[in-house]
Amino acid sequence: xxxxxxxxxxxxxxxxxxxxxxxxxxxxxxxxxxxxxxxxxxxxxxxxxxxxxxxxxxxxxxxxxxxxxxxxxxxxxxxxxxxxxxxxxxxxxxxxxxxxxxxxxxxxxxxxxxxxxxxxxxxxxxxxxxxxxxxxxxxxxxxxxxxxxxxxxxxxxxxxxxxxxxxxxxxxxxxxxxxxxxxxxxxxxxxxxxxxxxxxxxxxxxxxxxxxxxxxxxxxxxxxxxxxxxxxxxxxxxxxxxxxxxxxxxxxxxxxxxxxxxxxxxxxxx
Amino acid sequence: xxxxxxxxxxxxxxxxxxxxxxxxxxxxxxxxxxxxxxxxxxxxxxxxxxxxxxxxxxxxxxxxxxxxxxxxxxxxxxxxxxxxxxxxxxxxxxxxxxxxxxxxxxxxxxxxxxxxxxxxxxxxxxxxxxxxxxxxxxxxxxxxxxxxxxxxxxxxxxxxxxxxxxxxxxxxxxxxxxxxxxxxxxxxxxxxxxxxxxxxxxxxxxxxxxxxxxxxxxxxxxxxxxxxxxxxxxxxxxxxxxxxxxxxx
Numbered sequence: 001x002x003x004x005x006x007x008x009x010x011x012x013x014x015x016x017x018x019x020x021x022x023x024x025x026x027x028x029x030x031x032x033x034x035x036x037x038x039x040x041x042x043x044x045x046x047x048x049x050x051x052x053x054x055x056x057x058x059x060x061x062x063x064x065x066x067x068x069x070x071x072x073x074x075x076x077x078x079x080x081x082x083x084x085x086x087x088x089x090x091x092x093x094x095x096x097x098x099x100x101x102x103x104x105x106x107x108x109x110x111x112x113x114x115x116x117x118x119x120x121x122x123x124x125x126x127x128x129x130x131x132x133x134x135x136x137x138x139x140x141x142x143x144x145x146x147x148x149x150x151x152x153x154x155x156x157x158x159x160x161x162x163x164x165x166x167x168x169x170x171x172x173x174x175x176x177x178x179x180x181x182x183x184x185x186x187x188x189x190x191x192x193x194x195x196x197x198x199x200x201x202x203x204x205x206x207x208x209x210x211x212x213x214x215x216x217x218x219x220x221x222x223x224x225x226x227x228x229x230x231x232x233x234x235x236x237x238x239x240x241x242x243x244x245x246x247x248x249x250x251x252x253x254x255x256x257x258x259x260x261x262x263x264x265x266x267x268x269x270x
Numbered sequence: 271x272x273x274x275x276x277x278x279x280x281x282x283x284x285x286x287x288x289x290x291x292x293x294x295x296x297x298x299x300x301x302x303x304x305x306x307x308x309x310x311x312x313x314x315x316x317x318x319x320x321x322x323x324x325x326x327x328x329x330x331x332x333x334x335x336x337x338x339x340x341x342x343x344x345x346x347x348x349x350x351x352x353x354x355x356x357x358x359x360x361x362x363x364x365x366x367x368x369x370x371x372x373x374x375x376x377x378x379x380x381x382x383x384x385x386x387x388x389x390x391x392x393x394x395x396x397x398x399x400x401x402x403x404x405x406x407x408x409x410x411x412x413x414x415x416x417x418x419x420x421x422x423x424x425x426x427x428x429x430x431x432x433x434x435x436x437x438x439x440x441x442x443x444x445x446x447x448x449x450x451x452x453x454x455x456x457x458x459x460x461x462x463x464x465x466x467x468x469x470x471x472x473x474x475x476x477x478x479x480x481x482x483x484x485x486x487x488x489x490x491x492x493x494x495x496x497x498x499x500x501x502x503x504x505x506x507x508x509x510x511x512x513x514x515x516x517x518x519x
Contacts, residue, residue: 165357170327171425172360175372175432176348178379185371185382189362266362266412 047236055236071225072244079222080248082138083210086145090202091195093150098157099187102164103179112158119151124212131217141213148209149202153195160194161187193267196260200253207249276303277338277435277468279324284333285503286319292503293319294489297333299506301485306462306469308479311489315504317472320489321438324470325352337436348376351429351437351467355444358425359413365424366409369396372432396431402464403427403457419450423457430461437462439471443478451475455482486510 009017033046047055060072097115100107123144130140130147164187172186214223222245229237260267281299285292294316301307309317322328323335326346335342337349352358360368373392374384384392400406403423405416413421422442429437439458443451459482462469473479479486488508495501 167354167357168360170325170346171352171354171358171428172371172375173346174325174348174350174352174429174434176375177382178375181375181379181382185375186360190360264362266414268414 044233044235047239051236052240055234056240059237059240074220075222075225075241076244076248078218078220078224079210079214082141082213082221083145083206086142086149086210087199087203087206089142090146090150090153090206091199093146094153094157094198095188095191095195097154099161099183099191101154101158102161103183103187108158115151115154115158118147119155121147123148123209127213127216136217141210141218144213145206145209149206152202152205153198156198156201157191157194161191164190190267193260193264196256196264200256203249203253203256207245211245278302278336279436279468280334280336280339282334282336284323284335285331286316286323286328287331287503291500295503295505297505299487299509301468304462304466304468306459306482306484307471307487308483308485309470309472309487309489310474310476310479311504315489315491317489317504318440321440321470321472324436325350325438348372348432349435351432351434353422353425353429353437353439353442355441356421359421359428361413364410364412365405365416366396366400368413368424368428369400369431372428376432399427399431402460419446419454422446422454426458426461430465430467433465433467435467437467437469439469439473441472441474444474451478458482480512483512486512 029046030049033048036043036046037048056072060070063069064071097111101112101115102108126147127140127144130143134140134143168186169182172182177185210221211223211226214221215227218224222241226238226241279299279301281297284294284297286294297320309320311317319328323330324342326343329342329344346352360371363371370384370392371382373395375382377384377388377392397406400409403426405420405424405427408416408420413424416424426439426442442458443454446454455478458469471479471482486508487506488510489504490507491502491504492507493502
């Protein structure tokens with residue numbers, strides 16, 4: 001008998017094992033949903049699968065009576081637009097400041113402690129300030145995500161660029177590189193895959209800040225909908241929305257991972 | 271003899287101290303054009319510090335360090351190439367791109383990339399060198415896919431393509447299998463004679479230093495104080511002219 005650490009599942013078995021927890025959770029849900037509904041057909045806490053399916057159909061494929069929108073898709077689009085805008089701006093800030101801090105000692109001395117302090121402010125604590133300063137519109141929500149995510153990316157990329165072996169930096173100079181050339185030919189190209197890693201890691205908190213901002217002040221969006229229907233205990237809406245958000249986040253993570261592997265083969269798997 | 275420019279390296283009464291610790295004391299040296307200077311000495315006796323000063327990443331505490339009568343710049347530059355023991359290749363560039371980098375940086379200040387006819391001219395210069403270091407068949411591989419010996423050959427070629435006046439080698443073959451060092455020696459001598467530069471090589475291998483050099487420098491401490499070992503630094507205790515492998519003519 002080989003040691004447990006040396007026993008590995010095959011491809012098929014691995015897939016099956018990966019699905020096992022999902023199936024298990026689903027079974028537990030179905031069992032308890034059935035039991036509660038048998039006792040009280042009006043129970044709203046664990047709606048039956050067909051109720052959820054009907055709700056999803058109503059939200060995704062039927063016009064809303066009041067607004068005439070397909071709520072599922074308008075909510076999704078509104079949320080994704082905020083998320084992508086914020087992530088794109090954060091990535092840009094992260095790259096520019098991260099590289100600058102990592103490469104230029106004077107900027108490092110000036111900005112690095114400030115960014116470190118900034119990144120420790122709980123973003124939700126300054127949400128009121130944002131609402132007061134820029135109003136309740138889209139801007140406040142996007143800024144909240146940026147405040148939550150950008151400092152982390154900046155610090156990560158600054159550390160990554162400072163981690164580049166000194167030999168490389170010196171070698172580039174002996175090949176005649178100016179500071180600018182060093183950035184565009186040596187540092188930046190090696191940071192792209194790091195940026196993708198940083199985005200993947202901050203995706204979770206980006207969603208957190210998005211939902212928080214939408215819950216407090218919004219008229220559409222996935223987080224808004226969840227918190228709206230909470231008043232009616234509408235678990236048949238909340239549950240599929242949560243599953244949908246999870247699926248969206250998972251897909252984004254997978255896309256980033258695939259992009260990294262395809263576009264930056266030299267960087268290996270880590 | 272020699273290339274178009276004659277390179278003279280002059281060191282006068284050079285001292286290097288880190289705080290209270292004296293690393294080098296009163297180093298004097300005169301090196302002529304197209305010499306192959308090999309540097310040996312015990313660990314921690316300042317030979318790497320000496321090389322770093324030549325490179326421009328350390329500056330002398332006292333004394334003069336002159337190239338062609340000019341004070342050495344206090345940062346690395348294209349007139350002094352370097353090959354480290356490791357990590358001096360760019361992992362995100364292929365072998366060919368690594369080799370082209372110096373030419374591209376030289377020719378394109380803004381983008382650091384060459385296009386069209388100028389790129390073809392750079393390629394025409396790179397390919398013979400790629401052949402010379404035996405990496406033509408690996409042109410499109412990344413450094414991580416190369417063996418240690420191939421990486422060092424590429425690193426040397428990468429420096430040589432910029433035609434530095436001085437090439438600095440910091441234990442370049444120290445991490446390689448003994449079997450391939452002979453090939454590396456042949457290669458470095460070939461490039462040295464082709465490009466007529468001055469080479470400074472730090473090595474641990476005494477035989478290597480005699481085989482390759484036209485001049486052997488031994489760094490050692492002349493005085494030691496057992497109570498405070500940091501009080502005295504090392505200096506050049508032997509400066510031995512060797513026959514070397516200079517091409518006739």
